[in-house]
Amino acid sequence: MTAPTALTASSASLAPLNLQAAIVDLDGTMVDTIGDFVVALGLTLGELGLPAVERAFVERTVGKGSEHLLRCTLAHVGGDAALYDAAWAAYQRHYLVINGQHSAVYPGVVEGLQQLRAAGLRLACLTNKPTAFARPLLAAKGLDGYFEVVFGGDAFARKKPDPLPLLETCRALGTAPAATLMVGDSRNDAEAAHAAGCPVVLVSYGYNHGEPIRDVPAQACVDRLDELLRSS
Ligand SMILES: O=C(O)COP(=O)(O)O
């Protein structure tokens, strides 16, 4: 398919790209999932006799996959690293039960996905979240139908910010990286996109390891996904 017909001022730099597809991140881009992380970590830590972790810590630590989040959390609350295996088993059990119950789709996401599809773009969801968490979350939030493929952080040998997951996702879609837009909320997404040769647009509202997202190089930064393309 050809490029979308019109672009907003904030994404005018996308105009010459002749996009064929978009790869969309999940946590912090489509769904505000901090509540789910806080609750699942709290249940896990409680089971291990450890104190709960505060929301601000989760917000600046999320983004590099659940294993990384759990290891950092154990260290943060003074838990022994030897507890990791038990903590990981408990965390997965708790997360799957509460998945989506303390999360909300960001404003403009459904409209933005509809516009991308209407513009003829193929869509993939690529997250560092385990695939077994990502699929039920997308389904619970009514977002699963927009994506041809969904890949989690365990789908490939390395996670974002490594370019491998983006290159593999382009391969699955059959699109060239230069014609495949990455849409994300963090430096991980941007670095992976730059290394893979994909253009990238970042959202202003997600989680970027406690750092201002506008400091991260990207083609554009938008406040809502439905500002990305203009459907007219
Ligand atoms: O689970 C995480 O670390 C977040 O994943 P995502 O931002 O790549 O969706």
Ligand SMILES: [Mg+2]
């Ligand atoms: Mg994210």
